[in-house]
Amino acid sequence: MSGHSHGESRTLRACILVLSDKGSRGERADTSGPALRDFLTERGVEVVCLELLPDTRNLIAEWISAQADSGRCDLIVTCGGTGVSPRDVTPEATRDVINLELPGFGERMRAASLEKSPHAIVSRAIAGLRKGCLIINLPGSPRAALENLEAVWGAVPHTVAKLQGDMTDCAAPGDK
Secondary structure, three states: OOOOOOOOOOOOEEEEEEEOHHHHOOOOOOOHHHHHHHHHHHOOOEEEEEEEEOOOHHHHHHHHHHHHHHOOOOEEEEEOOOOOOOOOOHHHHHHHHOOEEOHHHHHHHHHHHHOOOHHHHHOOOOEEEEOOEEEEEEOOOHHHHHHHHHHHHHHHHHHHHHHOOOOOOOOOOOOO
16 A cells, blocks of 8 residues: 555556567667656656566566556556567556556547557457556557557546545545
8 A cells, every 4th residue: 555644645656567578679769658758757657667677477567567566656657569470469468467457448448449440359468457456557659659648648546546445435526
């Protein structure tokens, strides 16, 4: 647990993991990670790490576990590895380490993306929880990653607050 009292707001902390075989070898410049960092920073989120790894299931799973278990972040966003290429293993690595899957995030991201591209139907991105951390898989392209995160952003701070023990009612703004 994060140790803050209920009702006290604190800065959301995030870790970003970009999955790219070529990027991890220095053969391609990463533009997705910096774009996601800017998106989060503009929303008042403290980005505590941005790392690049190859599309390797056990490395991804170990990294997500280490970050979630460390307590240093409330949110982990992964970028890449959500398609159907043989090296796309991010959803499997995420499922290996989460305690609870949140299917609504993937459903919402795909629905929003389908309005812009028929290829969005191929995305296998998922989201889930581990300890006090929300993990969200995003597609690899900067544009698609930002569109997907924007599509679910309204639920992110609420989800993290609930995950960390916020006991206030869940009524949406305007509900009675």
